[in-house]
Amino acid sequence: MKKAEIKIDPSEILFLIGDTGIVGIVKVATEKMLFIGTPEKEEIVVYLEKDDIIAISSFKKGEKYEKGIKAMAYITREIESPIIVLPKDHPSSKRLKMVLSIGDTVKLDCNITPGTHPEQDILCSCNSLSGLRIDKTTDGVSIEGFIENYKLEKF
Secondary structure (H helix, E strand, C coil): CCEEEEECCCCEEEEEECCCCEEEEEECCCCEEEEEECCCCCEEEEEECCCCEEEEEECCCCHHHHHHHHHHHHHHHCCCCCEECCCCCCHHHHHCCEEEEEECEEEEECCCCCCCCCCCCEEECCHHHCCCEEEEECCEEEEECCCCCEEEEEC
8 A cells, every 4th residue: 555754744734636536634743632522422642742633524615615614623733622432313413514533543434324423533525535644743634544635735
């Protein structure tokens, strides 16, 4: 399987562009704790290192969704907003436009229900990005799988 190493500065965002969706990736940039609210009314604390990643998946493409990804990355990284996980049968999961995952590794999968996974190593994505594995590196990411289209921008 193909593997790519891509450098990402904390002031940059990497967009992986699929046929029908986009995944944006930023570095956490500073050590911090983020909280995950679960359907069981529990809070999970995630301790993040500065080279960990925040990956945001959008189920549509275009400038509007890239701006949304940047906004969600900012709210998560800079505002430290908690992450909310929905119950598996929650009707709102069908209406989510974006979902995110945080940590050192993220696997993209098109066969899961958006917003319902407290495990932070899996992220719902469009079909064409499904199967990619994104691992943090000290100065960027390592992506296992085929990457046809991506771009790096200021964040």
